[in-house]
Amino acid sequence: AEDKNFYKHYGIDIFAIFRAAIQNILNYGSEKRLVGASTITQQVVKNFLLSNELSYERKIKEIILAIRIEKALSKNSILELYLNDIYLGYGSYGIAAASLNYFNKSLIDLNLEEIAYLAALPKAPNNYHPIKRNKKAIDRRNWVLDQMYKNKLIKRNDLIKSKSKALIVEKREDVEQSEADYFKEEVRKRLYKTYGQKTLYEEGLIVKTTLNNHYQKIADMALINGLLTYDQRMGWRGPIMNISKEFIDKEILESILNPFPGKWNLTVVSKISEGKIFLNFFDKKSDFILIKDFKKIKNFNKTKKGDVFFVEKIKENWTPRQIPNVNGAIIVIDPHSGKILALRGGFSFKLSEFNRATQAKRQPGSAFKPFVYMAAIKEGFTPSTLILDAPFVIDQGPGLPKWKPSNYTKEFYGLGTMRIGVEKSRNLMTIRLADKIGMEKIYKVAKDFNVHHEIDGNLSMALGAGVVTLENLTNAYAMIVNGGKEISPRLIQSVSDKRGKIIYNQETKKCLNCLVNIESQELPIIDENIEIIIDPSIAYQMTSMLEGVVKRGTGKRISELNIPLAGKTGTTNDNYDAWFVGFSPDLVVGIYVGYDQPKTLGYKETGSRVAVPIFKNFMETALSNKNKIPFRISREISFVKIDPQTGLQTDDSNGIMEAFKIGTEPFNNEVIVLDSLSSVNRETLSGTGNLLLN
DSSP states (O other), X not given: OOOTTTTTSSSSOHHHHHHHHHHHHHTTTSSOOOOOOOOHHHHHHHHHHSOOOOSXXXXXXXXXXXXXXXXXXXXXXXXXXXXXXXXXXXXXXXXXXXXXXXXXXXXXXXXXHHHHHHHHSTTOGGGGOTTTTHHHHHHHHHHHHHHHHHTTSSOHHHHHHHHTSOOOOOOOOOOOOOOOHHHHHHHHHHHHHHHHHHHHXXXXXXXXXOOXXXXXXHHHHHHHHHHHXXXXXXXXXXXXXXXXXXXXXXXXXXXXXXXXXXXOEEEEEEEEETTEEEEEOSSSSOEEEOOTTGGGSTTGGGOOTTEEEEEEEETTEEEEEOOOSOEEEEEEEOTTTOBEEEEEOSSOTTTOOOOTTTTOOBOOGGGGHHHHHHHHHHTTOOTTOEEEESOOOBOOOTTSOOBOOOOTTSOOOEEEEHHHHHHTTOHHHHHHHHHHHOHHHHHHHHHHTTOOXXXXXXXXXXXXXXXXXXXXXXXXXXXXXXXXXXXXXXXEEEEEOTTSOEEEEOOOOEESSOSOOTTOOOOOOEEOOOOBOSOHHHHHHHHHHHHHHHHHSTTGGGGGGOSOOEEEEEEOGGGOEEEEEEEETTEEEEEEEEOSSOOOOOTXXXXXXXXXXXXXXXXXXXXXXXXOOOOOOOTTEEEEEEOTTTOOBOOSTTOEXXXXXXXXXXXXXXXXEESOSTTOOHHHHTTSOEEEEO
C-alpha cells in the first residue's frame, strides 16, 4: 500500500518518481496536491533527519541519505524504524500504539481485517477515520486486502470473510498508575548519587524499577486509612477556618490551603438545624446533609456555621476529614530478592517529601527482639527454654537511679518459655536473656542483619532502644523468612543508556554452564551468589515463634485472615513509636507510625492497635498467600509437642508443635537449673532438655 517495491529498490524507486513527475505535470495548474513518490526509506529519512519542507533541496538531501541508509541498514531494520515512528491517527505514533488505540489489542492479537486497516492508514490517517469516515475507511481497508490477495499473501476465503467484516474500534483501556511519589523520588535520589546531575537529566537513561503497581495502590490506601483511623480516635481538632461571608472563591481558598489531594471536598457549614449539619460546596446551588450521627465524632459537636473543612463521601455519608498530625510509612519487600515492591514514606508527598521509610531513624522497640532471641538460639537455647519473668534491677552508678525495666502490663508472670517471651513481647524475659548471653553477641547478629545503627552495650538496646530505618528493619525480617539468605533492599532493577546498553544490573544470579550441548544430560547450574548470614534452622525457629505472635500473641487480630502469617509488634516508651513488621512466605510488609516531632501516640496506642490494622488491611486487600502456602521448613528441623507453659513434652491438645534443630530436642522432662551460663558451653546445653534462667 505504501511501497510495493520496498524489498527490491536501493532507497529510491525510479519508476515511481517518473510516474509521479508525469502526474504532477498533468495536474499543473489544478488545486490537486503534488504526488511525492517517496519510498519507505525516504520517509524514514524525512521523519528522523529532515523537515517537511517542500523544496527541491530537501528532496535531493532525502534521496542521498536514503541511499546511504540502505547501505548501512538491512531492509527489516529500516521497516522497523518506519513502523515505530509513523503517525497513524488517534494520537498514535507507531504501529503498536495504533493497535492499542484503535482496537485495544496488542499487535500479536489482531485479526486480518484489523491488520489491513492499520496498513491502510499511513497514506492519510485522518481521511480514513473509523467513525467519522467509516465507509471510506472500509473501502481503503478492503483495497489493502485485495492487494494482499493479488500478491498471494492471503487465500480467497480469508479475503471474502475479512472484507465482509464491519470496522469496529474499541476504546483503549487506561492502565491506572499509582502516583508512587515517595518511591519515584527515592529512585531519583539514588540515581543522582550514583550518576550525577548531567547523566541523570541529560543522557536519557532508561530505568527499570522494582515497583509493583498493584501492591503500591494497596499500600497507599492501607497507610492513609490507618493514619486517618488513628486521627479520628484522637478527636476533631476544629475547622481549617471560619468565614463570615456566604460565598468565597473555592479556587482561591484551595490555593491558600494546599489541601490533601484525593477524593476530599472542601466545604463550608451553611447551617445547623435539628441535629443535622448542612454543607455548601462553594457553589450556592445545593446543601448536603453531613452524617447524621456526627455527634459520635469526638469534639465535632463544637462545629459552627461558617466552619470550613474537608469531607469525603463514603458510601452514602459525608465524613469530615482533617490532615492528621501523626505520620508514618509502609514498605513492601520480596524476601527472596530484596526488591522493594511498594513504598510510601508519609501521608502525603505534596505536604511532606520527607521519606519516613528510608530517612527516619527511630527506635524499633520490641520489633528488635527477634535478633536477641536468634542470638540466644545460636548460643544453644531453644524455643522451649524456660526464662524467669520477674523484677530485674541494675545499679547505674553513683548519683543515678536504678534501672528497673518492666513489661507493658506492669505485671510479672514467672516462668515461661522463650516462645512465650516472643509471642507476648515480655520485656523482662528479654532483658534477663540478653544479660546472660551478653550484648556483644546480640550486636553481632544485629550487624549481620544490618540493624545495628547506634547500638551500644547497654541492656536497654535489647528492648529496641537503638535506632533503625523501616527499610532496614523490614529487610532484616525478610532475611529471617527466606532462611537466612543475605539480601539488600533495592528499588532499581536495571539502568540502560539511551542506546539500550545496560550500564547497571542488580541481578545477582549467574548461570554457570548455560552454554551446554543440547544433547547433554547435564542441567545448567544457577549460582544465586547469596551469603547465608544465619543457620537456616535458626531462621525457621524464629519464623515459627513469630508465627505464634499472630496466632496467640500481640498480633492476634491478624489471625482472622486465616492464612500463614507471622510478624512482630514494636512499641517504644510512652508509646512514642508504633511498629509492625509482618510477612507471608513470599512477602514482607513493614509499618511505622509516629509523630515527626516525637511525642506519645496516646494511652494504649501501641503497635498492636496502631500498626497491626494497617498490615491486616494490606494483606487482606492484596490477597497475599491466598493459597495458604506454609512457611518453608529447614531440613535440619524436627518437631516435638511442647506444653507452652512448662516447656515440657506433652500429649495434651493444647500443646504446640515446637521446632528444634535436630540434636537439641528435649528427649526427657528434666529441667536444669542454672545460676549462670558462663560455665556451660554449647555442647553441654545441647540435647539436655529445658533451661531455667534465674
